[in-house]
Amino acid sequence: MTTSNAQTAPLTQARLTLPFELADAVSDHLMELGTLAVSLEDAHADSDEEQPLFGEPGMEPESAAWDLNHVVALFRNRDEAEQVFATVADELGADGGLDLNAIEYAEVPQEDWVRLTQSQFDPIEITERLWIVPSWHTPQLAQGRVNLVLDPGLAFGTGSHPTTALCLRWLTEHPLDGADVLDYGCGSGILGIAALKLGAANAVGVDIDPQAVDSTAFNASNNGVTMPCGLPDFPLANRQFPVVVANILSNPLKVLAPSLCEHVAKGGHLVLSGVLARQAEEVMAVYRQWMDMTIWAERDGWVCLHGRPKA
Numbered sequence: 001m002t003t004s005n006a007q008t009a010p011l012t013q014a015r016l017t018l019p020f021e022l023a024d025a026v027s028d029h030l031m032e033l034g035t036l037a038v039s040l041e042d043a044h045a046d047s048d049e050e051q052p053l054f055g056e057p058g059m060e061p062e063s064a065a066w067d068l069n070h071v072v073a074l075f076r077n078r079d080e081a082e083q084v085f086a087t088v089a090d091e092l093g094a095d096g097g098l099d100l101n102a103i104e105y106a107e108v109p110q111e112d113w114v115r116l117t118q119s120q121f122d123p124i125e126i127t128e129r130l131w132i133v134p135s136w137h138t139p140q141l142a143q144g145r146v147n148l149v150l151d152p153g154l155a156f157g158t159g160s161h162p163t164t165a166l167c168l169r170w171l172t173e174h175p176l177d178g179a180d181v182l183d184y185g186c187g188s189g190i191l192g193i194a195a196l197k198l199g200a201a202n203a204v205g206v207d208i209d210p211q212a213v214d215s216t217a218f219n220a221s222n223n224g225v226t227m228p229c230g231l232p233d234f235p236l237a238n239r240q241f242p243v244v245v246a247n248i249l250s251n252p253l254k255v256l257a258p259s260l261c262e263h264v265a266k267g268g269h270l271v272l273s274g275v276l277a278r279q280a281e282e283v284m285a286v287y288r289q290w291m292d293m294t295i296w297a298e299r300d301g302w303v304c305l306h307g308r309p310k311a
Helices: 020-032 078-092 113-119 162-173 190-197 210-222 250-255 257-262 277-287
Strands: 011-019 037-042 068-075 104-108 130-133 146-149 180-184 202-206 241-247 264-276 291-299 302-309
Touching (some): 011 020, 011 078, 020 037, 020 078, 068 078, 146 190, 162 190, 162 241, 162 264, 162 302, 180 190, 190 210, 250 257, 250 264, 257 277, 264 277, 277 291, 277 302
Parallel strands (some): 180 202, 180 241, 241 264
Antiparallel strands (some): 011 068, 011 104, 264 302, 291 302
């Protein structure tokens, strides 16, 4: 890698908001024209209109794209950015809908991007007993403390989101010694791996996304545990478990209710998250034909639900 002064000059970031079909076409053209990087982001992120994209176990994705997107592109300089966007506008034609005047430009310092990304992820204290520690950090050493080594990746679940943290808290506060755990919609495998490190005898993961299956296998190996994982027809998951955790979203949780309840052993526990506080009663109402349900904890507008099979 060279380190010339030219390479340390600021880069140019361009940002504009477009409906999906146009955003998709513009991003394709940008990549074809040699743009350094292009990303699409939900224009309604962190608002009540945020549109989750998901493919949960046993379900097809509800949506494949956001309706309204921020297109964020990175260029070597402002001149290059303006030339590339002018070319894209020409390729789309006069009726293409690309307004060059709506593009926002900003300088972005060139930095060590890996180091910068790593610096944004510090160890996360879930409880005094359980910490999530990226691999580039020193383990949090203290008597009785459990370190779960997990790096940010393509599969959901780093411990930073309230729904994940709530499930992890439940696992730390309930005896798992010798229990078998099913992590349904496992993502990165964080919940099943945590259960194993907290004393569970076995943990099995299920996810609809093959990338999540691969991520779970990698993260389990990285933590020195064994966690079989597979797609929804995974044979090892076709049984009952003393503990079933599912951190998904409210709609798929409602659809999956019969299946999830069947997986809970007599006297076992069902732990659900990915549910907003305002959605809690609606979700619990679906499960109450099989489970006695309660709101176990709430954080930042999200809840963790707990259920026990009806007598």
